[in-house]
């Protein structure tokens with residue numbers, strides 16, 4: 474048989490799958506994979522059920538750019554919560570989660586051989602997508618303990634072939650929230666090199682120290698907005714990661730091209746869940762305050778418990794992840810936690826281009842878990 478397409482050669486099984494399979498075999502508490510071990514609000518499940526049985530033909534294909542009710546709800550949410558303006562008809566495209574928004578965006582903007590600046594550690598789909606396109610990731614390392622970046626390294630990552638820079642804030646896996654000053658430095662280079670900016674904001678409501686509003690104010694400046702594709706999704710905010718509805722927000726000319734690409738990937742995102750999330754966005758004010766308070770509580774519970782056990786917990790300003798610095802190296806550490814204590818955590822080396830770099834000493838733990846799950850993990854770790 475002839476070989477598989479060479480562009481798929483660099484792809485590996487995601488570390489999430491590997492760890493979760495082993496955790497299941499051992500009956501381990503899984504703090505490795507990044508999703509809640511509880512459901513989002515019951516009223517949202519009922520909204521999804523209602524849209525399955527409603528008369529709006531929600532069981533048929535949605536409009537390819539997204540159900541109008543959801544696009545309108547996203548535009549309102551952006552305006553009311555972050556003071557950003559997007560026209561729902563021409564500037565918002567609903568996708569199959571943020572993952573497809575990222576994939577479609579990079580397919581829209583980047584050719585084989587182009588370079589894209591990514592901050593490492595990066596969410597693993599970024600580099601996999603770039604590899605499938607044949608593009609070249611140019612990493613800039615966020616260095617512990619503060620996860621700041623070096624100006625010289627950033628400047629050197631940009632060059633004549635740079636097509637885009639990707640920014641994830643709040644950032645998985647570090648929990649970093651990029652400061653306005655850092656964003657200005659990145660934006661200045663993007664403007665100087667006339668390249669696109671792709672922002673991944675899926676944890677927009679999970680900030681503990683300062684609001685995501687600062688980030689959106691930065692990307693709403695005309696010189697940034699005209700080159701920015703802003704991506705988010707509903708899965709994290711509403712605790713329904715399996716529903717896979719996301720969106721890309723960009724100027725009309727960019728959205729027009731992106732919609733052509735999206736049309737030939739899934740055509741549309743799951744229609745009933747689009748209606749459910751439109752409803753969820755309209756009701757977000759009665760939900761988000763508790764949501765954030767509970768996540769802050771979970772973060773503090775896990776961080777304090779780990780510190781009491783002697784672990785070097787790194788600060789997390791956002792997302793639902795905590796990182797721990799591991800002197801002995803992550804491979805031995807993760808194995809010991811999994812095999813001896815039956816607690817799964819995630820090595821972060823796969824989030825770096827060079828696995829021997831910073832990631833060799835940092836693990837990620839997900840605190841989007843029931844309080845009893847977190848307490849059980851801490852109890853096992855103390856054994």
Ligand SMILES: Cc1ncc(COP(=O)(O)O)c(C=O)c1O
Pocket residue numbers: 507569570571572573596641644645673675705706707708714717718719
């Ligand atoms: C930074 C980041 N971007 C994108 C995604 C994917 O989001 P979705 O489930 O909406 O595709 C995740 C999921 O973990 C993530 O952590």
